[in-house]
Amino acid sequence: MGNFKDLMTIIKKWRQSVWELKRFTRMNVTDPFRAVVADYGFMNCEDARERMQLRGVYREYFGRGADEMRLHEACIAGNLGSFLESVLGRSLAVSPNLLRNSYPLENCPYTGMVTDSVIECPESALDQVKAFKSGDEGKESVVIPIPDAWDEATTKLLYERAAFTVTG
Template sequence: MVTGCMPRIEFQMWIDFGFCSCKVCNDYLGESEERKLSDLYQELIIQKDCQENRIEVCGYKQPIKSVYYLKQYVLSEFLSLELSVNVDYGFMNCRTDEIKKLRNMYKKLFETLQFDPQDLHEACMAGKIFNYIRSILPNEVVNANLLKNPYPLRDY
């Protein structure tokens, strides 16, 4: 994207970056629509300097951080809990009645202005979710045992 190249239809990133949603025109597979989308990415990444704005662009075949699946799960009414979210963000430690409370706490976190998903991800990987949440939501009643996860991985 940074170099102005468009992904080929055979690549996963053609789907991941939304080129699959471009309308097919009279040209080859909707290439003019794809060019417009590519130009928008160029503007976002280069001209708007998205790295300074902490917008992440995932590379081809790079894993997506589980914090984004957490956000998707917390803000959606219809999605199931991803296994990575279950392990990373403490849902595996919950009894049935605690899942809703933990989900609501994360929803409050996502709705807080000073919250940054990348910072939560870093706290998760360091095994310090509780400390991070307390720094953003100091008045939130949080059970530290629920927020335990296997990180940092000692044998990895």
């Protein structure tokens, strides 16, 4: 893993979802981590055959020793299809529609990131949440304030995505 040092600097709180994708391609499990489903196109698969084909594309990518962080950057830029075609040097064995995701997102610094525990709260309640969290006996929750100025649709999208990618 050429980028392992970068991963280890943030592993206590954050890691890029590409590491969960790489782990999924090496494990004998049927379903990927929820963030991988959202970030790397598995949500677009209609059946197990498409999931296996998509997994095969990523296995080939990692099998070539290709750079994990370049794939992560393509993911959060919303360019998975064109990036993978350029690296693998051919048209892909999956439909380009499978490689769609909701990126890029503006003003979202945690795009494509995974953490074990997140607390989302309105910006106006941040001090109260931090006070509550300080009594949480050292749990490594990450607090993400949602700007009070965000419109309802943006806030709803964030809550829905968080509910979809929750791990526990």
